[in-house]
Each structure stands twice: as structure tokens, then as C-alpha cells.
Amino acid sequence: MTDLSLILVVTLLAGMASVVVRLPPLVGFLVAGFALNAMGVAHFDGLDTLADLGVTLLLFGIGLKLDVRTLIRREVWLTATVHMVLSTALATAFLGLLAVVGVGLLTEADWRTLVVVGFALSFSSTVLVVKVLEDQSSSQSRYGRTAVGILIIQDLAAVVFLTVTKGSPPSPWAVGLVLLVPAAWLLRRALRRVGHGELLPLFGMVVALVPGYLLFEAVGLKGDLGALVMGLLLAPEPGSAGLAKALFSVKELLLVGFFLSIGFTGIPSLEHVLVAGVLMLLVPVKAAGFVLLLWWRGMRHRTSVLTGASLANYSEFGLIVIVVGASTGLVGNDWLLVLSTAVAGSFVVSAAINRHGDGLVVRAERALPAQDPATLHPDDRPIDVGHAHAVVLGMGRVGSAVYRQLTDVYGLQVVGVESEGARAARLRDEGLDVVEGDATDPDFWERLTQAGTVDIAVLAMPFHGANVTALEKLEASDFKGTVAAVAQYDDDAIEAREMGAHAVYGLYDGAGVALADKVADAAGLTRTDGDADADG
Numbered sequence: 001m002t003d004l005s006l007i008l009v010v011t012l013l014a015g016m017a018s019v020v021v022r023l024p025p026l027v028g029f030l031v032a033g034f035a036l037n038a039m040g041v042a043h044f045d046g047l048d049t050l051a052d053l054g055v056t057l058l059l060f061g062i063g064l065k066l067d068v069r070t071l072i073r074r075e076v077w078l079t080a081t082v083h084m085v086l087s088t089a090l091a092t093a094f095l096g097l098l099a100v101v102g103v104g105l106l107t108e109a110d111w112r113t114l115v116v117v118g119f120a121l122s123f124s125s126t127v128l129v130v131k132v133l134e135d136q137s138s139s140q141s142r143y144g145r146t147a148v149g150i151l152i153i154q155d156l157a158a159v160v161f162l163t164v165t166k167g168s169p170p171s172p173w174a175v176g177l178v179l180l181v182p183a184a185w186l187l188r189r190a191l192r193r194v195g196h197g198e199l200l201p202l203f204g205m206v207v208a209l210v211p212g213y214l215l216f217e218a219v220g221l222k223g224d225l226g227a228l229v230m231g232l233l234l235a236p237e238p239g240s241a242g243l244a245k246a247l248f249s250v251k252e253l254l255l256v257g258f259f260l261s262i263g264f265t266g267i268p269s270l271e272h273v274l275v276a277g278v279l280m281l282l283v284p285v286k287a288a289g290f291v292l293l294l295w296w297r298g299m300r301h302r303t304s305v306l307t308g309a310s311l312a313n314y315s316e317f318g319l320i321v322i323v324v325g326a327s328t329g330l331v332g333n334d335w336l337l338v339l340s341t342a343v344a345g346s347f348v349v350s351a352a353i354n355r356h357g358d359g360l361v362v363r364a365e366r367a368l369p370a371q372d373p374a375t376l377h378p379d380d381r382p383i384d385v386g387h388a389h390a391v392v393l394g395m396g397r398v399g400s401a402v403y404r405q406l407t408d409v410y411g412l413q414v415v416g417v418e419s420e421g422a423r424a425a426r427l428r429d430e431g432l433d434v435v436e437g438d439a440t441d442p443d444f445w446e447r448l449t450q451a452g453t454v455d456i457a458v459l460a461m462p463f464h465g466a467n468v469t470a471l472e473k474l475e476a477s478d479f480k481g482t483v484a485a486v487a488q489y490d491d492d493a494i495e496a497r498e499m500g501a502h503a504v505y506g507l508y509d510g511a512g513v514a515l516a517d518k519v520a521d522a523a524g525l526t527r528t529d530g531d532a533d534a535d536g
Helices: 002-020 023-036 046-064 068-070 075-099 106-108 111-121 126-135 140-163 173-194 199-218 223-234 240-263 268-279 282-297 301-310 318-325 334-367 397-408 421-429 442-451 464-476 490-498 512-525
Strands: 389-395 414-418 435-436 456-459 482-489 502-504
Touching: 002 240, 023 240, 023 334, 046 126, 046 140, 046 199, 046 223, 046 240, 046 464, 068 075, 068 140, 075 111, 075 140, 075 282, 106 268, 106 334, 126 140, 126 240, 126 301, 126 318, 126 334, 140 223, 140 301, 140 318, 140 512, 173 199, 173 223, 173 397, 199 223, 199 240, 223 240, 240 318, 240 334, 268 334, 282 301, 282 334, 301 334, 318 334, 389 397, 389 490, 397 414, 397 456, 414 421, 421 435, 421 464, 442 464, 456 464, 464 482, 464 490, 482 490
Parallel strands: 389 414, 389 456, 414 435, 456 482, 482 502
Antiparallel strands: none
16 A cells, blocks of 8 residues: 555656646656656556556547548558558668667567567557647647547557467457447447436446457457447447546546556666667657658648657557567567667657647748648648638537527628538538638638638637637737637636637526526516517
8 A cells, every 4th residue: 555655646746747847747657657666666466457448448539539431531541551661661671770780689689570679669659649639639630630540540550460460360259249330329329328427437438348348359359449449339429529528537547557557667777778769769750751641642731740740659559569579589578678668758759849839830831842722632721711700619519509699690701610520511511601620720810810801709619728729829820809718617717818818708607597588488477677689
């Protein structure tokens, strides 16, 4: 119990220290793991279980929010596939050169070891990237969805590798997994009935772990893949978004165990650290590869650079590849410590880089050739809002209601901006002028300001972080119009006002008045204040 208390205290302090120096808490968790290991603190048995649960819920959550059509886009599957092949080849050649020079462990490595290590280095971290995207409220942005799609293609490649190298194919019973497709209908109906209380996260965990993780493991497939598949099967249900939110805090807490577990892998020697440091030289090359491939596929400089920056790291799946390689004699056990150190180092560097994404975009736009909007990918072309008087960011229930009120009651020309393509398409079918866009894009706000016609910007996005980012972009673009924002909590409302919002509406501020009006209307009551139109 003493060791557990020490682990909790050190982890908390390290996470808080990271926030103080403006780094994500996960960097502190990584440092805490290595520090506790160096202090001789015992690795408690439940840590790996917590880590596995965290990763499983993470992939389940990705599935709940993922549009499977993203995976079949060429900029996703083709970029992921070509990059993995080229990255593995380049890393293998680089390691071979180091072996010739006589660098550390590489002097005794044969070509099989070099290829396996090169393949392990080609993966980017699903856990880190999704965590950073969520912290920046960018998981539904164009570059965020592209990055997640590429990660899933990589994860599928890892599943194939693990299946091939373990020497035995999946069980013939794996064919029966197709029955999960019709069974998902029952699960979706069950999701409608569990409500919004404590049963909701419990339902999510059971689905992720039983028909997801455990069932796939039982037939010889990777359990994490099962959790992802179950999330995808539940995604069409409207309640899937609420399920993802209900699991969010549980998943975040469990992932602390994942970051700690990396530090408990072992204590690297100076030779391990030096080799890991040399491997870090490949990280910017890896990021540049993604940028160039996405640029080749017609994506904007911003999308290409931010996707490349988010994927500029090594992966936990790379560690699994090394573990499996060591068990089959393809690599030595020392490589696990080298890769663990390199993964941890890449996490720190990647987290720092992604704090300055817009600066990287500016530098890239100076270095890369200018792009003709007509030649860009159709889904990544600049958004035209020059005809609008008002713009509503976030077209959920609140944003849609604001859109209709400004249009129907005040007669304004309004454009809605929504990051989820399916929702944007549905609202267009209903006759609303809605475009798919990213509120964190400074180009969008610059064009909005230059248009000179937009007088009102309403920030109705569901995550406060996204509204804060939009307020920052509005200030940077010198927007002179009226800005309104929604907030769920009082401190969020205060922050929004301090950042320049002229009007902030609490999500529950008008609920009592609206409910009173509804019950009065149902009861046939007559208003006594003379405002006959107030309840319309």
C-alpha cells in the first residue's frame, strides 16, 4: 500500500509540474514512471491491467466517433500504406549504416533485426495522438480525422504482423465474428434503454471488453481490434456520442497507467539512451514524409503539416512488435529498452511540437509552393462565407437552434460550420446553409474578416476548448463584429468573456424560463405581462 501511495503522489505531482511548464500531463506521467523505476519502487501487478484497459477503451472510443468511410479515402489508406513501406525501408537503411559505422547494439544486429526495428519505428502512437487531439479539441478537425484514420490503418498492419509472427493462424471460429454485425442491432437497442446514469459507462465497458476484447482474443485476434470494431458497430446509434462522453474520464484515468508502465519497462543504460537518441533523428523525417504524401494527395498545407506534426512520434504498437520479435528470436531483448526510451522521448518532443502547430504551418507555407484552391482535395478547399451576415460554429442542437432563430426571426443570411461531415450533410438536406469546416483554422477566420460582411460569430461547439481556440483565432484575425459563445460551467463563461466574447450563454440559463413557457402553453394559460410573442 505504501508503494501504491507513493506512485499516486509522484504521478500527480509530475502531471501538475508538466502543466505548470505548459506541457501535457502525459509527459509528467512518463517521467514519473522512469523516476519511480529508478527509485526502486515495485511495479504493482495491476498496472499493466490498467494500461491495457485504458488502451482498449481508447480504441473503443475511437470506433464510436469514427466514420468508417474515412478509412477508404485515398489520402488515408494510401498515405498510411506508402508511408509505412518507405519509412520501414528508410529506417532499415539508416540502421544498417549505423551498424557499419559501429554504433552500440547495431554492430551485432543482422538484417532481420534491422527490418523488424525499422518496421516498429514506422508506427505512430494512437494513444498519444488521440490524447493530444482531444486536449486541443481537434479530434473532429480535418487533420485530426486524417491522422486517426492513418493510425487505424497502421494498427491493422500491426495486427497482421502479430498474426503472422506468432506462427499460428486465427481460429477457424474467427469467421463467426461476422455475426457481430447483426448482433450489433441488439446492442444498439440496449444502448437506447440504459439511460444516462451509471449504467451507461458500465454498458460501454462490457461491450468493449466482452464481445470486443475477450471474444477477439479467444479466436486468436488482437483484443484491441475487437474493441475498435465494437465501437464502429455502435457508432450509427445516436446515443454513441453520449456513451463516448460517459467513458471519457474513465479512459483518461486508466491511460495514466499506460504512460506509467512505459517507465517501468526497465532502466535503460547509457548505451540504450544513446541509441534511442540516434533513433530520434528519424522523427522529423517521419513527419516530413507524411507532409509530402498528403500534399501529393492534394491536401492543404495546413492539413498536411498538422497531420505530420501529430504523427511525429513512435508508438506503443512498436513496443509490441519488439516484444513479439524478441519472443521469436528476431531481435534481442535490449531493443525493448531502446525502443521504450525512444518512444518516451518522442512523446515529449511530439507534445511540445504540437503546441506550436500554427507556427509550423506558417513556415511550411513559406517553403512549399503556393496551392491553387481549384486543385486541392474537394473536402479540403477554403470555405467561402463572404455572402453571410452571421456564422454559427458547431451545428448541434444549440447551434442549429441559433441558426434558425437568426434566419427565421431576424432575417439574417447565416452560414453554419460543422466539423462532422455526416451532420453537415444531413443539415444541408434539411435546407440549411452548412459547410464542413474547422474552427481552429486561422485561414478560415482571416477569410471571414476579409469578407467584411460577417457581423456576428456564434461559438456553439460542445467543447469549451474549441470555443477558446476560436476566440483566440478571432482576436488574431482582428474580427470587429459581435461574438457570442456558449458555456457549460461558470468558470468557462468567465474565461470566454475575458477573451473577448460579448455575450456568453450558459447552457442551462434559459431552461427554467423555457420550461415554464412550455407548461403554461400546455395548460392554456394566458400571459399577464402583455408580451404575447415572448413564448414564440
